[in-house]
Amino acid sequence: DTLISKIDVDNIDMEEIKKQAEILKAGDTVIFPTETVYGLGANALDEKAVSKIYEAKGRPSDNPLIVHIGDKKQIYNLVCDVPAKAEIVMEKFWPGPITIILKKKDIIPERTSGGLDTVAIRMPSNKIASALINEANIPIAAPSANISGRPSPTRGIHVYEQMNHRVSGIIMGNDCVYGLESTVLDLTGDIPTILRPGSITKEQLEKEIGYVQLDAALAKKEDNIKAKAPGMKYTHYSPNADVYIVDGEQSKVINKINQLTEENNAKNLKTCIICLKSNEKHYIGKTICLGETLDDVASNLFDALIQADKEKCDIIYSESFTNEGIGCAIMNRLLKSAGYKIINA
Ligand code: TXA
Numbered sequence: 339d340t341l342i343s344k345i346d347v348d349n350i351d352m353e354e355i356k357k358q359a360e361i362l363k364a365g366d367t368v369i370f371p372t373e374t375v376y377g378l379g380a381n382a383l384d385e386k387a388v389s390k391i392y393e394a395k396g397r398p399s400d401n402p403l404i405v406h407i408g409d410k411k412q413i414y415n416l417v418c419d420v421p422a423k424a425e426i427v428m429e430k431f432w433p434g435p436i437t438i439i440l441k442k443k444d445i446i447p448e449r450t451s452g453g454l455d456t457v458a459i460r461m462p463s464n465k466i467a468s469a470l471i472n473e474a475n476i477p478i479a480a481p482s483a484n485i486s487g488r489p490s491p492t493r494g495i496h497v498y499e500q501m502n503h504r505v506s507g508i509i510m511g512n513d514c515v516y517g518l519e520s521t522v523l524d525l526t527g528d529i530p531t532i533l534r535p536g537s538i539t540k541e542q543l544e545k546e547i548g549y550v551q552l553d554a555a556l557a558k559k560e561d562n563i564k565a566k567a568p569g570m571k572y573t574h575y576s577p578n579a580d581v582y583i584v585d586g587e588q589s590k591v592i593n594k595i596n597q598l599t600e601e602n603n604a605k606n607l608k609t610c611i612i613c614l615k616s617n618e619k620h621y622i623g624k625t626i627c628l629g630e631t632l633d634d635v636a637s638n639l640f641d642a643l644i645q646a647d648k649e650k651c652d653i654i655y656s657e658s659f660t661n662e663g664i665g666c667a668i669m670n671r672l673l674k675s676a677g678y679k680i681i682n683a
Pocket residue numbers: 372374375376377378401402403404437439451454456457458460480481482483518519520521522533534566567568569570
């Protein structure tokens with residue numbers, strides 16, 4: 339059965355952390371909060387333990403996992419070489435929401451790296467995550483703790499509802515501060531390349547390490563180009579409802595969504611509108627608010643998609659956001675969840 343621990347980040351119960359760390363040491367799976375999204379963890383150096391992650395998520399096993407460490411120094415045991423730019427990124431942004439890809443040492447099993455000769459490493463800043471990893475004293479492979487294809491969990495209740503009985507342990511902690519998965523930065527080539535945008539932006543990285551490029555696959559509808567981060571090619575972040583992004587001038591977006599909502603009502607289709615708080619009053623249908631700032635939007639987006647499912651709605655319309663800064667990560671996730679369907683208002 340699943341051991342459930344409720345832990346508050348401001349008053350960490352080390353007895354509960356120890357119990358969950360024992361589960362990890364025994365080669366089983368534990369879900370834990372991080373500052374980005376909840377992760378589904380297991381011993382990264384144990385193939386059998388890692389297999390249990392894929393099983394619990396129902397995920398294709400060619401998808402490589404991020405290895406989480408509790409101390410920067412551990413990276414030297416896991417990768418062949420740490421280039422100067424990696425040292426800078428680790429120094430400036432770790433612990434925090436960025437993952438770096440480097441050539442792996444043999445100690446990392448193929449199961450963890452998805453058969454690649456590289457490995458993704460991240461040191462999370464969430465205090466529950468680091469307490470757990472340090473207590474277990476092993477590197478922890480952890481993808482987002484959702485069933486494959488579904489929105490990533492950012493609240494304790496999301497993992498409890500989706501994953502109870504699918505894993506050996508669950509730590510229900512606080513809401514995730516950032517709410518979108520970490521930036522994935524490939525440092526194996528000549529030019530640092532963002533494979534997945536996240537809260538640490540291209541602009542922030544360029545201040546520290548110079549020119550950074552976005553993987554070409556990010557600009558296009560997936561599938562067109564072979565995505566370098568294998569996980570980027572699958573259906574992602576999809577609620578049951580059909581999602582559309584409505585783009586254009588604000589007043590036109592509002593009119594368009596209201597018109598479509600009326601048409602759906604006539605057809606008995608339940609509609610949910612995902613919007614900024616300040617726009618809520620203009621809509622005639624059921625709304626789910628994302629807050630007001632781009633940081634709010636990032637931290638509430640997956641919760642909004644999960645809420646829309648709970649409402650059993652058939653169609654979701656979302657407002658569109660800027661592509662600048664963290665907007666790049668927001669629009670990346672939103673476009674995927676919409677299957678790239680955009681309505682121009
Ligand atoms: O914020 C996060 O990164 C969360 C939390 C739990 O830390 N984890 C997470 O893991 O999002 P996951 O497995 O859902 O996403 C990992 C991403 C995938 O897109 C995967 O393809 C890519 O990182 N990735 C992992 N290892 C890679 C590698 N060696 N080369 C290229 N891409 C890699």
